[in-house]
Amino acid sequence: MNAEKVEIFDTTLRDGEQVPGCKLNTRQKLIIARRLDEMGVDVIEAGFPVSSPGDFQSVSEISKLVKNAAVCGLTRAVKKDIEVAAEALKYAKYPRIHTGIGTSPLHIKHKFNTTENKIIERAIEAISYAKTFVEDVEFYAEDAGRTDNEFLARICEAAIKAGATVLNIPDTTGYCLPEEYGAKIRFLKEHVTGIEKVRLSCHCHNDLGMATANAIAGIRNGARQIECTINGIGERAGNTALEEVVMILRQHPTLNLSTNINPKYLYDTSLMVAREMGMMVQPNKSIVGANAFAHSSGIHQDGVIKHRETYEIINPEDVGVTESAIILTARSGRAALAYRAKKMGYELTKLQLDSVYIEFLSFADARKEVVDTDIHQIMELSKKNNRAFA
Numbered sequence: 471m472n473a474e475k476v477e478i479f480d481t482t483l484r485d486g487e488q489v490p491g492c493k494l495n496t497r498q499k500l501i502i503a504r505r506l507d508e509m510g511v512d513v514i515e516a517g518f519p520v521s522s523p524g525d526f527q528s529v530s531e532i533s534k535l536v537k538n539a540a541v542c543g544l545t546r547a548v549k550k551d552i553e554v555a556a557e558a559l560k561y562a563k564y565p566r567i568h569t570g571i572g573t574s575p576l577h578i579k580h581k582f583n584t585t586e587n588k589i590i591e592r593a594i595e596a597i598s599y600a601k602t603f604v605e606d607v608e609f610y611a612e613d614a615g616r617t618d619n620e621f622l623a624r625i626c627e628a629a630i631k632a633g634a635t636v637l638n639i640p641d642t643t644g645y646c647l648p649e650e651y652g653a654k655i656r657f658l659k660e661h662v663t664g665i666e667k668v669r670l671s672c673h674c675h676n677d678l679g680m681a682t683a684n685a686i687a688g689i690r691n692g693a694r695q696i697e698c699t700i701n702g703i704g705e706r707a708g709n710t711a712l713e714e715v716v717m718i719l720r721q722h723p724t725l726n727l728s729t730n731i732n733p734k735y736l737y738d739t740s741l742m743v744a745r746e747m748g749m750m751v752q753p754n755k756s757i758v759g760a761n762a763f764a765h766s767s768g769i770h771q772d773g774v775i776k777h778r779e780t781y782e783i784i785n786p787e788d789v790g791v792t793e794s795a796i797i798l799t800a801r802s803g804r805a806a807l808a809y810r811a812k813k814m815g816y817e818l819t820k821l822q823l824d825s826v827y828i829e830f831l832s833f834a835d836a837r838k839e840v841v842d843t844d845i846h847q848i849m850e851l852s853k854k855n856n857r858a859f860a
C-alpha cells in the first residue's frame with residue numbers, strides 16, 4: 471500500500487532562530503533555506519517579518535530564492551503583521567501566512583484579558599484578512615496543548631469557515647503527554663465540522679523531552695504536517711527535531727507514512743545549522759550527534775564488526791554519515807583493536823594481538839580514547855618487547 475504523505479514544515483529559521491545567541495543574518499538564512507528546499511522540505515517558515523527590518527528582508531529574499539517549498543511568514547492576529555508578512559512573501563512561488571492567537575485559559579486571561587468569544591472573533595478577522603493576500607493561510611491556536619478540547623474544536627471550526635487551509639495545534643509549552651496530544655488531534659478529527667478540508671499540523675516543544683513523541687502521536691491520530699527544526703533547536707528546550715521524525719517514519723514502514731525529505735542530507739544539514747548558528751549539537755543527539763553511530767564498549771564493537779545491525783537500527787550512510795565509528799577505549803576488546811589495527815595496515819596473528827592488547831590496555835587506562843598515533847606507538851612498543859613479533 472502506498473504510504474501516506476506527512477508534510478514537513480521546517481521552522482529552523484523562525485522558532486529555531488529565536489534561541490538566544492542563534493540569530494542569523496540574511497546571507498546565512500539564505501544558505502540554510504536553499505538547503506532545506508534541496509532536501510525536500512514542504513514548507514519553510516522563513517521568519518516573522520514584522521519583527522524587524524532584517525527579518526523582513528530575509529523572508530523577502532528567501533521568497534525569491536526558494537523553488538519548490540512553500541515559504542511561510544509568521545504573524546500575530548494583528549492587521550499590520552499580516553500586511554507586512556504579505557509584502558515580504560510577495561515574490562514567493564507558494565506563499566503562506568501563518569497567523570494565530572493564544573487559546574488557553576492562561577493566555578486568554580493573562581495575555582489578552584478577554585473572553586473566548588472575543589478570541590474566536592480575532593482569529594476569524596485575522597484569517598479573513600490574510601486570505602485577501604494569499605490563498606494558503608495556516609492558523610495556530612497558541613498553547614493548544616493546555617486548551618480545553620471543546621473550545622479548541624470551536625475555534626478550529628471557525629478558522630476553517632474563515633478560510634484556513636492548515637490548522638496548527640501547538641503544544642507551546644511542551645506540557646502534553648503523547649497519549650494526551652494524540653487524543654487532542656483525534657478529538658478535532660472527530661468533532662470539527664469541515665476538518666476533512668484542512669491539514670492538521672503538530673507543533674511540539676521539548677520542555678519535558680517529548681516533542682518528537684508528541685508529534686508522532688499527532689500524526690498517528692490524523693495530523694498530516696509536522697513543524698520541526700534541524701537539530702531540534704527552538705525556544706527554551708527546543709522543538710521536534712526534523713531528522714528524528716523523518717527517520718522514525720522511514721525506519722517504521724508499518725506506520726505507512728512517509729515524507730519528501732532525502733535523508734542523505736540530514737547529517738550535513740545538521741553540521742551546517744550548528745556552524746551558522748554557533749550552536750553545537752550534543753554528542754548523544756539521535757541521528758546527527760557525533761556519537762550516534764559510535765561504538766565504544768567491547769561487546770557492542772564485537773557485534774558491529776561481525777554484523778552492523780546487531781547494534782545499529784539505521785545505516786549511517788542513509789543519513790549522510792560515512793561509516794560507523796569504533797572508538798577505542800579501556801572498555802574495548804581485542805576485536806575492535808584488531809579491526810582498527812588492520813585498517814591502519816597492521817595484520818596481527820592471534821599471538822601478536824594478545825601481546826598488543828596488553829600494551830593497549832595500559833595506554834587506554836591512562837586516556838579517554840586511544841587514537842591512531844597511539845596505535846602506532848603501541849605497535850612499536852609491542853614489537854620491541856615481545857617475542858610474538860620475532
Ligand code: KIV
Pocket residue numbers: 485610612613638640641642643673675
Ligand atoms: O510554539 C508556538 O506556539 C509557536 C506558534 C507561534 C506557532 O511557535
Ligand code: ZN
Pocket residue numbers: 485640642673675705
Ligand atoms: Zn513554537
